[in-house]
Amino acid sequence: MSFLARRATAAAPGLARAFSASARRDIxxxxxxxxLAATPEVRATSTGREVLEYAVASNTGTKDNRQTSWFRVAAFIEEGPRRDFLTSLPKGSTVYVEGEAVMNTYTDSEGKSRNALSIYQKNIEVLRKPSPTE
Incomplete structure (x- = not known):
């Protein structure tokens, strides 16, 4: 019996997972x-690191019952052609974004506890740019 087969049969039922050389990481x-709600912009963080920020609007429902959800996305992309390309994307460009989602809790100016979803881009693809007449 091979090493992997022995390892798979030795694992407790329900605890087995696909073989991986890296440690488990919940994401x-x-x-x-x-x-895109607007052209992506580069901003400096409080530590001086630059972050590319943009918002993505996603619609659901029919024309009469359409609802729009807004998602704020941040990307840590070094200066160069890739970042220049993203900052040149016009408002209305259709994008496909893959990222990590993190729920943050903070206290607002009135002392109330609030939650905010932060999305950190890992991959982005431009599906369509708006035509100049849009």
Whole structure:
């Protein structure tokens, strides 16, 4: 019997997972398809690191009952052609974004506890750019 076969049969039922050389890491992943709310912008964080920020709008429902969900996305992309390309994308571009989702809790100015979803981009693909007449 091979090493992998012995390992699989020795694992407790329900605890086995696919073989991986890396340690297990729990991550909440999210996939978005929607339109850019504005051209992505580069901002400096409080530590001086630069972050690319943008919002994606995703619509659901029929025309009469359409609802729009807004997602704020951040990406840590070094200066260069890739970042230049993303900052040149016009509002209304349809994008496919894969990222990590993190729920943050903070206290607002009125002292109330609030939650905010942070999405950190891992991959982005441009599906469509708006035509100049849009």
């Amino acid at each position: 909440a992943k999210i996939t978005l398809v929607g339109n």
